[in-house]
Amino acid sequence: MILTSALLSYLGITALNIAGTSLGLLPMGICLLCLVAIFVLQLQHSRPGADLVPPVRKRITLGVQALLTYLPVMVFESQWGAMAGFLAGSLLLLLPPRVAWPMYGAVGLSMLAPPAIDGRPLIDSIYLFQSTLLTGLVVYGLSRLAALVRQLHETKNELARMAVTKERLRISRNLHDLLGYSLSAITLKSELIHRLVLTQPQRAKAEIEDVLALSRQSLADVRRVSRGLRDMSLQSELASVTGLLEATDVKVSTEVRLDELGPEVNTVLAAVLREAITNMLRHSRATECSIEAVQDCGRVRLVVTNDGVAAVYRDTSQDSGAGLQNLAMRLRSVSGRLTIAHGSDGTFRLTAEAPVAFVAAPREAGEEAFRRPRAEEPSTLPCTGPAA
Incomplete structure (x- = not known):
């Protein structure tokens, strides 16, 4: 004009x-x-x-x-x-x-x-x-x-469209991370209740109470998605997944040496643990699972290892998601990294490492947040010593 x-x-x-x-x-x-x-x-x-x-x-x-x-x-x-x-x-x-x-x-x-x-x-x-x-x-x-x-x-x-797309991805990622574990747990416990309701009614009743608690938590999680991923605790998730795995007849061994973690790192690692257990229940026939959560030299490492994985792991199901990629993005946002390793003996190992207190760092060009090392590649911390 x-x-x-x-x-x-x-x-x-x-x-x-x-x-x-x-x-x-x-x-x-x-x-x-x-x-x-x-x-x-x-x-x-x-x-x-x-x-x-x-x-x-x-x-x-x-x-x-x-x-x-x-x-x-x-x-x-x-x-x-x-x-x-x-x-x-x-x-x-x-x-x-x-x-x-x-x-x-x-x-x-x-x-x-x-x-x-x-x-x-x-x-x-x-x-x-x-x-x-x-x-x-x-x-x-x-x-x-x-x-x-x-x-x-x-x-x-274009920025407005990108903001809308980013918000949709955030909601999708949060729904996946929050509800994937809960829904998998509800499904497994419901199948267990179906088997126990006639032979062990008291245990079936206890499992029903767990299902009700999980359902209420899932409903609360959905309501909180609009405000972002809620704060989660790695310690609480460790207790929750241990009980779930034991209820599904998976032998669990844990090693936990943790002090206080930063809220961002705590939430991300709790989400990693949820997704690791969800993937294990959905995509493997695990009988044994080990969980290691160790804090050392200003960093925290979470390792989840399970057996019962096919020799060549590939999830081609219609419902397969992008959980590992989502978690890799979350870890990268707190200067951490996610690695997975698939062993020839049917074991699957997921390792997440991050600083105890998140400090923003510039992203290096070409750095990969998600990689697949060889099965024998060890996941090490920068130094060893007594727990922080």
Whole structure:
């Protein structure tokens, strides 16, 4: 709108200057037609992306504008000189800088001639030269400004779309991490209740109470997803998953040496433990599981190892998710890392390491948050010693 108003103002000034002369109706009509043609051409040259059109089309439109700039000078003399500024601006908009700026200067210099031919003072030639260059810069600047404003609006809309997508991914990831374990536990306990309800009613009743507690917790988790992933405790999750595995006849061994963890790291590692147990229950026939949670030298390491995994592990089920990738992203957000190892004897090991207290660190180029080492590759901490 600003660019269009400025162009119309320049055209109006030129029309008023020529209307003040003693020319007849026919020259005035030709003047108006030329002004309209220049206005249309300038709008084409000033639109966003005009510099990307084919070179042939650029040469044609610039050639037509040059003719409409210089030929009317023979009739309207210096009164038409303002239109040279439009041509100068178009050259800057459409041509490469190394070509555009010399031609821009040449257009300005060419406007020294009309006042001299008319016998006007030298000051008029200098004025027309300077006004031509100034008009060219105004046309160029306003055109670029309009393109930048449009690009800014497009970028703003794209950022809004990205924010919506990011929020959807966050909700999806939180639902997966929070509910995957709970729903798997409810399913397993329900199957256990189905087997026990006739033979061991008292134990079945106790399992039903656990299912009710899990259901209530799942409902609360869903309500909290809109506020982000709730704070979770690694210690609490260790107790919860140990009870679940024992109820499903999986032999569990644990080694826990933990002090107080930062809230972010505590939540992430608790989510890692949940996802590891969920994957084990869904994708293996585990009979033994070992869980190690050790804090040492300012870092904490969580290792979950289980057996009962196929020789070549590949989850091709329709319901397979991206739990490990989600957890790798979470660990990377607290300067940690996630590694997995698949042994030839059917064992599966998941290792998560992170600093005890999260300190933001720059992300190294090419660093991978998730990798698959060889089964024999050890997962080590930077140093060994007594628990922190």
